[in-house]
Amino acid sequence: MAQSSIEWTEQTWNPTTGCTKVSPGCKNCYAEVMARRLHAIGVKGYENNFRLTILPERLNEPLRRHRPTMYFVNSMSDIFHKSIPDSFIQDVFSVMKQTPQHTYQVLTKRADRMLHFFDHHDAPRNLWMGVSVEDRESGVPRIERLRKAKVPIRFLSVEPLLEDVGALDLASIHWVIVGGESGHKARPMEQEWVLTVKRQCEEQGVLFFFKQWGGWGVDGKKRGKKKNGRLLLGQTWDAMPALSQ
Numbered sequence: 001m002a003q004s005s006i007e008w009t010e011q012t013w014n015p016t017t018g019c020t021k022v023s024p025g026c027k028n029c030y031a032e033v034m035a036r037r038l039h040a041i042g043v044k045g046y047e048n049n050f051r052l053t054i055l056p057e058r059l060n061e062p063l064r065r066h067r068p069t070m071y072f073v074n075s076m077s078d079i080f081h082k083s084i085p086d087s088f089i090q091d092v093f094s095v096m097k098q099t100p101q102h103t104y105q106v107l108t109k110r111a112d113r114m115l116h117f118f119d120h121h122d123a124p125r126n127l128w129m130g131v132s133v134e135d136r137e138s139g140v141p142r143i144e145r146l147r148k149a150k151v152p153i154r155f156l157s158v159e160p161l162l163e164d165v166g167a168l169d170l171a172s173i174h175w176v177i178v179g180g181e182s183g184h185k186a187r188p189m190e191q192e193w194v195l196t197v198k199r200q201c202e203e204q205g206v207l208f209f210f211k212q213w214g215g216w217g218v219d220g221k222k223r224g225k226k227k228n229g230r231l232l233l234g235q236t237w238d239a240m241p242a243l244s245q
Contacts, residue, residue: 004075006072007238008177008240010069011069011070012072012076013062013073014077015056015059015079015092016052016076016077016079016088017045017048017050017076017077018053019077022109022110022138024134024138025135025138025160028186030182031076034076052077059091059092059095060095062095062096068102070103070105070243074107078107078109080108080110105155106127106130107132108130109142111141111145114131114145115148118151123149124152125152126152128151128175129151130146130175131145131146132158132159133165134159134160135162135163135165136163140165140168143169144169147169147171154172154173154175155175156177157177157179158197159177160186160214161189161197162181164190164192164196165197168197174207175206175209175239175241176197178208178211179210179211179212184215187216198232207240207241209238209240212225213230216228
């Protein structure tokens with residue numbers, strides 16, 4: 001468990017690591033790159049590099065932390081990956097239920113399995129459930145699955161934003177994060193794509209969070225993501241749902 005540099009969370013908790021690609025947003029997966037680095041320096045939990053690995057010894061990590069904390073769950077994997085048994089997913093959500101002082105953010109590209117899971121299991125009250133929406137073909141259809149899921153908070157991670165995603169139905173969605181892709185193979189993001197999402201959030205009463213420009217700046221030039229920064233229309237946009245505690 002590690003403190004996170006991700007702007008919209010505090011800590012990461014990875015009871016599984018590794019994944020497989022399912023859509024265009026996965027092409028330049030940051031977690032895969034990071035897993036290779038961690039494997040190379042011998043970090044425990046990455047012995048299998050980026051192959052899906054279940055780590056039951058990590059389940060109790062949040063139980064040892066009493067201070068209320070925002071956790072991004074499985075930043076290095078996808079909890080609804082087909083190779084993770086339902087029983088282990090239930091174990092992960094059981095820990096969430098045992099630690100009501102914490103807030104847990106779960107993000108998936110496997111919206112069908114996510115919806116099926118919550119059709120048969122109650123969601124923890126301290127869960128924020130999200131889906132990735134990187135494009136129209138693969139990403140946008142996930143929104144409807146999320147809308148149907150019986151979860152307390154629903155959010156979209158529109159990152160990496162790879163194209164204009166068009167008209168979005170944000171009914172029952174509470175929060176939208178938008179960001180560009182980072183890394184040396186990053187694909188560019190255009191400001192108008194971001195503003196289209198932002199405008200729809202405002203029109204439909206949904207909280208908007210702009211995470212980063214990534215590897216390409218608003219001026220269309222490629223450079224390090226820190227240099228490109230997080231400003232959109234000259235300011236930061238950091239709206240988030242209120243904590244339930």
